[in-house]
Amino acid sequence: MLAADPTLKCVVCYARISFDGRVKDAHGIEDQHRGMTDNARKLGWLVVYRYTDNDKSASKESVVRDDFEQLLNDLATATTPEGYPIHGVMAVNDDRLYRRPSDWERYLKAFTSQEGRVYHDSNGVQDLYAEGFEIKGLVGVAMSLSETRKKQRRTRNSHRNRALRGQSVAAWRPFGWEDDKITLRPEEAKAIREAVEDVIAGASVSEITRRWKEAGFITSRGNPFQYQTVKQVLVNPRLCGYREIKGELVRDGDDQPIVGEWDAIVTPKQWFAITAKIRERGHGTGMPRGGLVHKYLLTGILRCGNVLEDGTTCNNKMIGIKANDWLKYRHAYMCKKTVDGGCNKTYKRGDKTDDAIERLVVAKLEKEAASKAKDVPDWDKADTLERAIKSRNELERRWHDDEDTAIDDEAFFRNLPVFERRIKELRADQAKHEALKAEAEAAQEDIAKSWGSKTLTQKREAIKKVLNAVVALPGGKGNKVFDPELLKPVWRTSE
Structure with missing residues (x-):
């Protein structure tokens, strides 16, 4: 086509939209490309490539626009990824291409790296080579950036004002509520x-x-x-x-x-x-902790109490195993084999062992729960927090005041962080105390009644809070009746 018509302009189109809506169907991008294709046809230009950055902001530095970066590279090499020449660029508006001065400068440098290119947007065909156009573009960018910041500021203020009125500001239906965002589902x-x-x-x-x-x-x-x-x-x-x-x-x-x-x-x-x-x-991150997920309740908690030939105790951590199919119970605990560091002399039926230890732990927890709530007194720093807030408010009043007690900007901003830091520390301490209080109140519930509904992880956590270990003594040779007296709990002390 170029051989037949050397004047033919091969152009590329760039489309971008910041928010693709909730359905994410890219209809805004399609509309932009359709409009640019129609305009190219009217101008007698041929569209040889389409660059698209959907659902991406051009005003945020943290957002990487992959196709915009590709466009700059292709303008510098003067060809599309398929090897077609680039004689010009089309966009619906210049703010689709750039909203920050750095992007404008990079785009202009790449565009003008070749002579004779054309550019078209909502204002028609533009001459980016014209004297003073670089300054004109920077003014446009500044105005666009200012308008973006105004919109962001209005949005933030609107969200905060609605929040102060107690209104819901969720864009999506929050999980747990109906579509009105007020009524519970x-x-x-x-x-x-x-x-x-x-x-x-x-x-x-x-x-x-x-x-x-x-x-x-x-x-x-x-x-x-x-x-x-x-x-x-x-x-x-x-x-x-x-x-x-x-x-x-x-x-x-x-x-x-x-x-x-x-x-x-x-x-x-x-x-x-x-x-x-x-x-x-999560040590402040809320991330999941690592470690093994155990299948059996007392894995790693039971320790072998068999006395070895040299007079020492094995003390190896016992492992949970699946019981043989012909047995009435489903799992058991055993000391590891000698090649794995154990003595292989202690074996305990799983269900009865679990039941015996659970009974001991529940009894211990119920005894502690009676006194736990009394160990968390009322928060004693409420007056301190109130005084700190009043001091901060008084500082703000004096800053805005026109009387003799007024303070200047330097004094205000020098003292404000001290009050803010103190208030923040007190609020964090209050939140920590509220959490302890809630745990104490939860501990007063019927532990025996709620124990059965706990997950395996919850039960293990509860057991490890009151027990250091359980020493399992061997039951002797032969098929012996299960004896809970051969389980020796090692309780944690207050220290």
Whole structure:
């Protein structure tokens, strides 16, 4: 075609959209390319390549636009990936190509690396080689960037104002609520409530994730639940009616958390408790912990108490094994073979061993639960927090005041971080105390009644809190009757 018509312009089209909507069907991108193709046909140009960055912002430095970067490389080499020449570029508008000065400068350098190229956008054919066009482009970028920041600021202010009014600002239906984002969806809310109680009691987020997957729950966007999405649901302050912006609870003029208009699923104490639990397990990250997932309750907790020929005790950790099919029980515990460091002399029936230790642990937990709540007194720093807030408010009043007591900007911004840091520390201490209080209240429940519904991980966590180990003494040769007296618990002391 070029041989037949040397004046033919081979152009490339660039389309971009920041948000593709909820359906993610790329209709906005298709509309842009369709419009550019129509304009190219009217101008007698031939579209030889289409670059597309769908659902990507051009104003955020952290966002990498792959096709934009490809366009710059191809402009520098003067050919498309298939080898067609590039005589020009088309875009619906210049802000589709660039919104930051650095991108404009890079694009202009790549575009003008070859002479005679054409550029077309909503303003028609533009001469990017014209004197002063670089400055004109920078002015346009500055205006575009300013408008973007205004929109972002208006959005932030709108979100905060709605949050201060206690209104829901969720873009999607939150898991646990109906489409109105206010009324609870009973089945999902029940699952969240049970998950919160179980995690506080020792269950892992991984177990909750597996449970929700097995129950067929999906996220509001229609995706299967993963560890991170479950964690996000469980630490969301919306569960107890609160709202958070950038990691801080939204508070009223009296510095109290604002309660939203939506129905709460758990109490604030429960939310503080589960948030502390999850962050503590991930050392502040909330990430799942490593380690083995055990199949049997007392694996690694039982230790062999057989006395060896030299008079020492074996003390090897016993392992759980699947019992033979002809036996009435399904698993057993045994000391490892000699080649694996054990003595292979101690064997315990699994179900009766588990039952005996569980009874001992439940009795111990019930005894401790009676006094546990008394060990967590009321938070004693409420007055200190109130004074710190009043001091910060007084500092702000004096900064805005026109009287003799007014302070200047330097004094205000020098002292403000001191008050803010102190308030933040006190609030963190208050949240930690609320979590301890919630755990103490949960410990007062009927432990024996709730024990059967606990997961294997929860039971192991509870056992390891009160037991260092259980020494299993050998029962002698032959088929002996199970004797719980041969199980010697080693209790943890308060130290």
